[in-house]
Amino acid sequence: MRIDLVLAVLDVPGQLVRVLEPISGLGANLVTVIHKRDIKDDKGKIPVQLTLEGERDSLNRVIDKFNELEITILEIDGIVRKIKVSTILIGHIVDSDIRDTMDKINEIDGVYVVGFDIQLNGENKSSALLNIEADVDKKQLAFDRVEQIANEKQLLMINEV
Template sequence: MKMNLVLELMDVPGQLVSVLEPIGTLGANLVTVIHKREFKNEQGMVPVHITIEGERENLFNVIQKFDDLGISIVEMDGVVKKEMISTLLYGHIVDQDIRDTMDRINLLKGVVITGFDIKLDGEKESTALITLETDYGKKQFVFDKIKEIAEEKQLLMINEV
């Protein structure tokens, strides 16, 4: 059985080697590696396309190992595993501890803030555009959690910008 994966890795020395090492130890074979360093995202992550083959159980052991190591699988056999979503918050965002808001969102499993743009209007209310990367299928969960935070901080939330 073959499996095509797109991983997101930090573009630092040794990262690729450390990711490839478990493949052989878990009984799978590495067929192809395409490391696209020129496509680095805002977090310094680069896509790495790999093809592995082996027994079904061994391939799923590799996937589990990647998960244990915190390696993000963006795509598996052409199926997107991550999606980008965005939302707006409106109100006294700075006064309501913007750092706490961001930290609480980043604590959600499978969610990373990839962009946070704020428009300030002096002492008046401000608007923040939050762009997030989340595991595929978790969009409603993420929106619900952000809504809880927004309501607690008396901020208006507008989904899917």
């Protein structure tokens, strides 16, 4: 069996070795490595493409090891990994334009509001649960944007519910 992975690896000496080291010990074979040092994200991470061969169990152990080592897997076999995160906004949500809030979050490439549940309390402050789906490497960017919007609209933000 063969699997293609795209990882986000910190662009510092020794990180590529850290990624490659566990592969053979877990029963998989490295077929190709593409190390793209000219493409760096805002956290100083670069994409590293790997093609691995092995039994399904061996490849699963490699993926588990990457997760254990907190190595971000961006794609598996061309499918971008997504994560779901939630945050709560408290304040005058309706008065501060719900649509504008969602549009500003959805402007981020790879980040989407997939749920917006609001609890109204008459003229008092309301609360909203935002469910956001983001590419795995865009989680912090999504939270930063929601925090910026909350500050602009004088809303209280509670992350990771």
